[in-house]
Amino acid sequence: MSTSRYDEGGTLYRGKAEVRQIKRTAYHHGNLRRAIIDAALQAITESGPAGWSLRELARRAGVSHAAPAHHFGDRAGLLTAVAAEGFEVFADALERAADDALEVGVTYVRFAISHRPYFEVMFRPELYRVDDPSVETARERAAHVLVTSAGRLSPGPGQDRLTTIAGWSLAHGFAGLWLSGALPETAHSDPETLARSVIRLLFGTTH
């Protein structure tokens, strides 16, 4: 992919309008910010959020090793941008499924697996600046879907909070275990189908 940030339907996700358009030159890259983020996503896919260097990303993008610093400041800045973008795509996907709590859970797992590099950064607060505004707004948007959709399934009044945490934990845990390869089924079945069955087991009581 030359331009990432696709939502789960495959529609191109357009970033906010750039303040300045720079044409491609021998000197000016043209869209280095996006190129570095894409390179980071690729590198994270290959070897995790710590298995690469900023200089390596710069080499992949064909620029000097100091170029990324202009756009992101430092390594944490780059990962903050990755996390923010991840939470936006995540929130979009969740909102699209918000009607059905079961589907919200499945979407959670599907996002983690199909957008693995985002997910591997998003829930690791020591890697980036969690209090960054761009991160916070998107994360709150995602959290809102989880709270409202799971709350509707609550078995009794005052149980909303517990139901939300249970559903969230179940989806998050399944995703984490799958990604880490801890589940023995990893090689065999389809994760989405398996996740749906597992979540149904939790919500089956209240349906």
Place this chain on the structure above:
Amino acid sequence: MSTSRYDEGGTLYRGKAEVRQIKRTAYHHGNLRRAIIDAALQAITESGPAGWSLRELARRAGVSHAAPAHHFGDRAGLLTAVAAEGFEVFADALERAADDALEVGVTYVRFAISHRPYFEVMFRPELYRVDDPSVETARERAAHVLVTSAGRLSPGPGQDRLTTIAGWSLAHGFAGLWLSGALPETAHSDPETLARSVIRLLFGTTH
């Protein structure tokens, strides 16, 4: 703590007998292997599994920067030792609670929180050598408890696998979310009590 590897009851967990006993000297540290692992646990607690350097651990232990290499080879070797030790303490704790499935889940969460540095390494396979024998045996021991205890609660025949994965995911997800600070309740209530309530919500159906 000067010597770690306590189990959850607080009993001192003795390592396997050292092949050689080295007395403390100006030159010889005496028990550098343990000192480095303890320093690593401390450092991981303070700044995650990537926020420190081998040289820093060596400085904390008062030895030269190349000393750790003799015991662990490289960084992955050290983290392999941490993961192996973590899975042993983990398996011990789970086995002690194996009678009650609910308690197994609570123990899972309690371990993650009270032995955070171990947990943060154990489920991150890119950090260490997951196929190391010392890791594999302890991990299989832990997995065995999860499978047998959750299987007993299965709502129907053939549902054992699903029940196991659900319980495992729930506990693992709750722990992960708590540790990452994603749960809004993080500052307020007691995680163990909250975890027990959440797990009861899942297993309530089958009781």
Place this chain on the structure above:
DNA sequence: CTCCAATCTTGTCATCGGATAGATTGGAGG
């Protein structure tokens, strides 16, 4: 008491993240 092997130190090298100073270029305003 000797001597070997485990343990630890010193020195070296390529690489990294971050900072600074300077070169290049796009395009807004005249």
Place this chain on the structure above:
DNA sequence: CCTCCAATCTATCCGATGACAAGATTGGAG
């Protein structure tokens, strides 16, 4: 069309790191 400013990127430098190699030290088996 031209000027000039600001955004973008390059060139250097610095201290720190992981890994490796070679040598110093020491404990304890025999």
